[in-house]
Amino acid sequence: MTDTTSRLTRAERLDRLPFTREHGRLVVGSGMGWALDAMDVGLISFVMTALVAQWGLSNGEVSLIGSIGFVGMALGATLGGLLADRYGRRQVFALTLLVFGLATGAAALSWSVGALLVFRFLIGLGLGAELPVASTLVSEFAPARVRGRVVVLLEAFWAVGWTLAALIGYFVVPRGDDGWRWALAIGAVPALYAVVVRRGLPESVRFLELRGRTEEAEATVRRFERAADVEPVQSPPPAPPARAAGLGALWAAGTGSRTAALWVVWFSINFAYYGAFIWLPTLLFNDGFSLVKSFQYTLIITLAQLPGYAVAAYLIEKWGRRPTLATFLVGSAVGAGMFAAAEADSAVLVTGMVLSFFNLGAWGALYAVTPEIYPTALRATGAGAAAGFGRIASILAPLCVPLLVDAGGTGLVFGVFAAFFVLGAVAALGLPELRGQALDEGAPVGVTPTSRAR
Template identity: 35%
Template sequence: MTADARAATLAARLDLLPVSRWHRMVTLIVGLGSFFDLYEVFLGGVLAPVLAKQWHLSSTGKSAVISSAFAGMFIGASLLSLAADRWGRRRIFMVNLLVYSLFSLASAFSPNLQVFLVLRFLAGIGIGAELVLVDAYLAEFLPARVRGRYIAWAYTVGFFGVPLVALVGARVIASARFGIDGWRWLLIGGGLAALVVLFSRRALEESPRWLAARGDFAAADAVVGRVEERVRAWMRRAGRPVPELSEATGRHAAELAAAQRREQRPRLVDMFRGRYRGRTIMMWTFQVLQTVAYYGFGSLAPIVLVSKGFTVTSSLGYAGLTYLGYPLGSLVSLPLVERFERKTLIIVSAIGIAVFGLIFGFSTSTPLIVAAGFLLTICSNVFSNAFHVYQTEIFPTAVRSSAIGIAYSLSRAASALLPFIAVAALDRLGAGGVFGGSAVLIAALCVDVWLLGPRTNGRALEDTAATS
């Protein structure tokens, strides 16, 4: 049997498995890791107004507090995603959380701004590739028919960290407990929780698609065999008949093998050639622009609310209420990501972000501000879940983590620069001007995806990657 046929057979066995408790458990364990990336993304916006008061920070200092972790994430998304294609998804899954946990705990005891920024940068390196690995790992295990919904479930687990950081922050950040400032407890909590998730990840298998792409078919076959046995055992315990899939597997494997021959084992440099060039350009452009669409609101909302006259404590409380839209938006996305074409869902939800962002920016009524922010965050997570699924589907296994990670690192670089631009613009133009400019950039994002993005729903990874 040729290498293409062996890899296709392994992929077909995974695609045709019944969805079981094992799939749900893996999705939960991986999703718990996404919590920390999202926790970090919005933590800067919570810490900035508090540290500005405690350490007497200027606008530049507040911007640095927000951007320091993003700068580290830029490095981490680039380097660790490349490492995941070279040394494996599971191994880097362990490394990134360990690095994040250690430096997050260390940053909690920062004596001044300079030390804090360095440690936050290093923690950002650790967590930078987390979402890239979440996307690649789950896409390579999940059957095509449920890939979108289950990746969305993983992010739903993670997104509960967003309102948590604001609502808990509003209660603890302004006062000390056991002689330790409240904001330091937010960092301690994140670091310790990451160690718990790191321990649970020891149960994860290595991606058999990655193993096959490296030519280690014996190890890949062993992983798939263990997964199949766990699924069969679950079905027997549940009293469900165990299907015989050999004939269907053979047919599906033949289709995937043909797709892999068209793919011709691309290298990373091939992402800038042929059918992949347009996808790479689209995704690079998208990642820069989605920083404004997605991270702009979450990381700046507490500062925007302070600029509208709210106190630090009340701004965190109101931000927490708007952030409730993140997990709810993720739940809303579950039936949508399989029902509607991914690229269409990205565009429609991005338009919603722009519209509600304008209302949030120009409004002076507290109920309207909170309502607009809440609806914006719902749209944000329909948008986020759709694009996280989408980016896993348009690149081949051999370079999936690297191609996604390099593109994703651009969003982190833009996120590191955004606070310096947005905070200065907020001082000069007000919230309305900031969100007006954001709406223009979101419109450009929609055009980019519409013109250059391929269709992907319900197709095997090998088929989508090999089709123009």
């Protein structure tokens, strides 16, 4: 055996592996949590529509229900990233599932709008923290040559979860006055799944090394090498243990410009996506569709997310992260513009599917690029902070929809969403292109994986 292969770092040993059953278990295990997250977020759009009919809610009350969860998500995403860089990706991932699962079950018992708002905020805390932590964990195990594709595959579980929400909305919510309560009760499943995550998923090797837990890191790498039938090799001692970095490091020299571009993309896509899809069943209902038909159309539009992810997963390793993200954001703008002009039922359905296809492909590309642009000690913090800033837009968007509807109807609403997609596409061009590079190879000049943590 040559000296070159006998001194690979543990990160390099992971990067040399093919995609194995252990990678598959990690993606599916994390993806199930991701799908349950999406199911919970999606359910509220159907619950809102049912409560408009059952409780006679005003547009203002509906907006508060739609937005309060995102207040929790903004806080949860930021705190979750910081905690994951301090205590570990797997630990925080399991905790977030437990929090939002229990809170969703409690929300099924809501006796008033106020009670539902409190539970939705608690749900948001868990939901917001889960997504950036899961994507960081998966990106730190995926081989560099397919990392983008693997993270897009993880993001595709969002469409699975949202489709489950649409199915529950279509089959459960309209079945009686307590239909929405049963829908939320189903959303308590993540609390049980948290146990599976805590016991079954590995902790990030890069995180373990940063914390000086070398034996655990070595055992995890060997587990993946055995799955690939690859002979283990000796690794050099890792860098000295490091403290977790703080939020201020995101704006230090070398990282500030990429953070700014990333935050603009996150804000733009959150505003347009959540403004559109949280309100979609209600907007269709208000435009004259029956409750059941509005849910049916939302379900069909949601299914268009799956091919969007598939195409993005293919292109992200062919074109690269930046062109794929920008292209899908432009496609989302076109879809939103077409939806704004649609009048016939068939046109509403087709243009909604176009919007869904491109928008969720853009989400997949965004989750792929986000963990790549920061070093290990800052990765979860950077991903969480970007997601947290984006959640500010998801708070504002549901509140803005009634104002836009009053000012110019559904056409104006989706015209504004199209403008935000264009803004995001422009900002995406300011992100670095890191296709095929090892994770810390893309760190800013002068920044080592641990230097920011000192």
